[in-house]
Amino acid sequence: MRRRISKLRYQIFRSQARTLTHELLCRQPELLSGDVELDQVRIEPITHEAVSASLEWLTSGCLFPWEDIVDWKDSDPKGFDLAIWFGSELCGLCYASPRKSRLCIKVILLQGNPSRSHPLRGEIAGLALTSIDFYARMLGCQEIEIQDPIEGAKSVYEALGFTWTAKGRLVIQVDP
Template structure:
């Protein structure tokens, strides 16, 4: 992978994160004004440490190492901030596939009082769908979802697909962005 390809991937990742704000702005502009959607960095990892004891430890600290590896250049990382509080994170990667992107980790801040409760998975999955669509992939697949999260994914359009897993079929019903917003 050359420098131009890496730059293109970085641009696609920024566009995917930005698209989330466009979509949310149409439905909940007040919340959108208080969100910042960026990449996972040292600040996000440090903020995540305050979540402990969280019910699940996905080992988010590894993401910073992964981001520096060429093998993970096409992975999408998302950190969702509400005001100055980390509200959630997501890591998704095609893992070399030409057909699918795998949502490997998706976690929301366990603080039930946050205004972002109920928004983190849909926001992150929207970014992943848009990114996968731009890459020309067909499937967004959630790898090994927690049993209590499976229903939330299904409400967001994911279905169990034989041989694929819990997946969202981009070829059937994802129209991509509304270009008039640009």
Template sequence: MQFHDGADFSKIRFEPIDAIALIAFELWENPHFCWREIAVWKSREPLSLDIAIWFEEQLCGLCFANPNKSRQRIRIVRLEGQPGALHPLKKRISVLAMMAIDEFAQIIGSKWIEVQEPLQEAMPVYTKLGFKFDLEGRLVLAVESKVS
């Protein structure tokens, strides 16, 4: 399968955020987040979801999400595409991450995906993905339910 611009889906990999991903992250110019803390977070949150999104050997995005205690909501704690330089998955990281988060949310029985402390500059992206503020002021999206 290919993107409209010819990028090949088969070259996309979803991997855990590991030492290799963190080394690749260090090469990013002006990232918004520090991702080195992920190892500690992963050890504290056994049900967390950490994703390094690769295109061939290029790290294009990172995501960390974890469910609340009841598992009713899974929170996107951090989500970031490689800033600056163009990469093959530019402007696609949020959609790719949401595919994985939604699938994970279904597996653990979550009803909602919530963005924890959304950045103002990311609001147009979340809005385009269908997120809305609930009555409690949380930026949320219902988990898609699949019919068996």
């Protein structure tokens, strides 16, 4: 019974983190560049619909294993999944997990829609990390780490405030 309560608690935390991110955007629309219709932005869990939509990204030649997320979610009760939509267009996906850590949540996968014309271009990492930050605080984590960042994304993370540790980890501190 205790395990079931814990799973429910994490499910509630995930939902709250997504909701808080959307509420923050509605209160501070200047967080997004340009004139984005905020009522079109949806921040949801990764579903089969999102995985199917991500298959359209194959033309870019780089697609992370999003179809595996469904299994990961079943075996990782603390895992955090995120699909960012603009209307019916999937703009980004993210999966993070503290795994067995109480101090650090790791961004395992983060990918934006490779289309140069999607309305949230350049905003996916910031939106995902805002949600992860909310979730990390609920879990009591002290830092967010980017696990194995791809070369082209390192500068994006650094611009968002991530720094390299002496051990070669790309991290940002979570404010309590």
